[in-house]
Amino acid sequence: MRSTTRRVIGLAAAGALVTGLAACDAGDGGNGDGDGDAVENLDGQRVGAMDDYGVGDTFVATEEVTFDLLYRDHPNYPLDRDWLFFQSLAERNNVQLDPTVAPLSDWDERRSLLIGAGNAPSFIPVTYGGQEAPFVASGAILPVSEYVDLMPHFQDKVERWGLQEELDSLRQEDGHYYLLPGLLEQVRPDYTLAMRTDVLDDLGVAEPTSWDEVREAFEEIADEHDGYPFSDRWEGQALLNYAAASFGTAAGWGYGQGVTFDHDAGEFLYTGATDEYRQLVEYFAGLVEDGLMDPESFTQDDDQALQKLSNENSYAVSTNAQELIGHRNTLDTAIGEGEYEIGKVLVPAGPAGDIIGGTRLESGIMISARAAEQDTFVAMMQFIDWLYYSDEGLEFAKWGVEGETFERSGDTGYTLTEDVDFVGLNPDGSQNLQADFGFFNGVFLLAQGSTHELVLSHLNEEEVEWQEAMAGKQQAPIDPPYPLSEMEREQASLYQNALNDFVQQSTLQFILGQRDLDTWDAYVAELEGMNMTAYVDVVNEAHQRFLQNN
Structure with missing residues (x-):
């Protein structure tokens, strides 16, 4: 793994989209009262900034500028200074990036050390909500809510997509938020049950749409097949997480801080002591007690769970879109291609309704407090706004350069060029969109595209249909903020x-x-x-x- 290094890398922009400038007053477009107030005192920090920058504009620095960032180096696509991502931007945006590189394995610790020592670069991507809180009191990171008037694309999406309530959940004790989150137009669920749909068809059982129907399906499978209908992986943590919202609670990976807001009573309750949490626990305890779920689901490693699936000692397992591909490869070998069917069922409805958990905020960016003192600060905020929040910048960060890494397919579709592959979309391609070109990089693409169309643009038809069906479900209410001193x-x-x-x-x-x-x-x-x-x-x-x- 590379040691931490610094080196200037050229960046630039892609072509322009032209729409009207969206002006946003305080209180609109992502602003609460007082948001954006600090932009009036930045006359000395406008080197390289555009005078007239609004929604639909491409950021192009008026003179060459350099921005430093903390770069998370992923082993699947190690940083390459010759990536097309950097080359194409350098030719058109007049921007240089100076990265401090930290390996994925050391990311959280390295980030904390640099911020704590006052040596953090100007902007720090790949930061999840809550991870910024420990750095607020020291003044090491910027209250970015005071500067969102510099970010018209960010404000525009917050306003048009109705994200204010979710954005407010990031506010700290002083009323400001210190993280620029990735934004999603719609919640993007992924985890759910994968079930052997051919087995259901043989039994004349419809695909279950509720947890009661899941139980009934498991009972039918148990009557006709050996083993357990359901043997899970991830120690049951994914299962409890995606099931919890339909029971009106939080659990597993999503247990979080252990408090849930009672919107009727107007107060927080301790999650693990609520009736809703008990109902969730009772449901899965019942599956185990009746032999419908393998008790080893909560203790076995993933390989053991998948081995049971391939040996037909189980017929359901928690999955996501990427893992489903692996399940099919394994079953092709074990059972034979075309001899089975397996697919993602919609996340079942529960006692609380047809509800799914999740938020439309993704990992985001912290801004170092010292960045606001630099003469290029306004230009940097405009650049961040363009790359991470404009439709044009998001498309570039995800798919790359038209004619070199992708071609357009219809009005909204994308097709990789002949020799480029990504997640099996073009298996004959010898070059990888991430590793060889630097696109679809989590450092520069926080929410896999942000807009619903762009988020779905790399998914296969089956997953797109699943996502579209899931879009009809109700999102669980967002808990309000409770910033602690x-x-x-x-x-x-x-x-x-x-x-x-x-x-x-x-x-x-x-x-x-x-x-x-x-x-x-x-x-x-x-x-x-x-x-x-x-x-x-x-x-x-x-x-x-x-x-x-x-």
């Missing part, structure tokens, strides 16, 4: 870690039948003894304080 964060962390560990341990015990669900009240009492109420009180007090101050 530094002292509160330290105290809450002590409570939260112990509580989360106990909830995860107890959830497994309940589901596997190692602890009787009749002891649920005793379990909640144990949470109380671990400062559950004190933790929730801290959260609710922070939420109320935020409402009063903002």
Whole structure:
């Protein structure tokens, strides 16, 4: 793995789209009261900036400028200074990038060390919501909400897509947000159950659309086939995550901070103690108890789960679009191509309704506080706005250069050029869109395209149909912000870690039948003894304080 290095890399832009300038007043287009106020005092920071830059404009620096960034080096596409990404931009945008390179394996630690030492580059991509919070109190990162008036494409998408509520969830105690998130026009789910649809067809069972129907399908499979109908992977964490929203709760990978907002009561509750969480646990405990789900689903490694699927000792497993391709390759070898069918079912509806979790905010960008002192600051914010938030910049970052890496197919389609491949779209291609050209790079493409059409543009027809069907489901409500002070964060962390560990341990015990669900009240009492109420009180007090101050 490369050691941390710095080197200037040329960047530039692709052709222009021309639409009207979208002017956004405070309170609109992604702004809360006071957002964008700081842009009035930047006369000394406009070197290279465009005087008239708006929605639909391509950013082209008026003179050559250099921006430094923290670059996450991915082993699947190691940084290459000769990438077409850099070459094509350098010819047209008049921008140079000076990266500090950190390997993926050391990314979080390296980022924290640089920010903590005051040595962070000007902008820091690949930062998820919440990861910026520890750096707010020190003043090391910029309250970017004060500067969004420099970013017309960002403001335009927030306003048109109705993202203000989700954006507000990033606000800190002072009312500002410190992260520019990747934006999605629609929630993009991916994880769900993969089921042997040929087995369902043989049994005359329709594809299930609810968790009750999933159980019924498993019962039919169990009556006719050996093994378990369902043996899962990822220690059940993906399963609990994508199932939880339809039960009105959060679990697994999505358990988060362990609090859920009760929109009727107007307060946060501790997630692992709610009736909704119990209902989720009871459902999967019932599957295990009745022999419909392999109890090893929560302890086995992934290879064991997939081996059971290929040996026909199970007929369902959690998956995503990319993993489904692997399942089919494995089953082709084990059973024979054309001798089976497997596919993603829609995430089932549950007691809370036909609801899916998720947010339309993706990983984003922190801006170092020192960047605002540089004479090229305005130009940098315009460049970030173009590359990460304009339709033109997003298309470029994803697909590359028309005629060299892709051709247009119809009004909205894309076809890779003859010798370029990506995720098997052009298997005969000898060059890879990421590794050989630098496109579809998570450092420069935060939300896989942002617009619904662009997000779907690299997916196969089957996955596009699945995504379109999922788009009809209701998105779970967004929890409001509860920004903690530094002292509160330290105290809450002590409570939260112990509580989360106990909830995860107890959830497994309940589901596997190692602890009787009749002891649920005793379990909640144990949470109380671990400062559950004190933790929730801290959260609710922070939420109320935020409402009063903002």
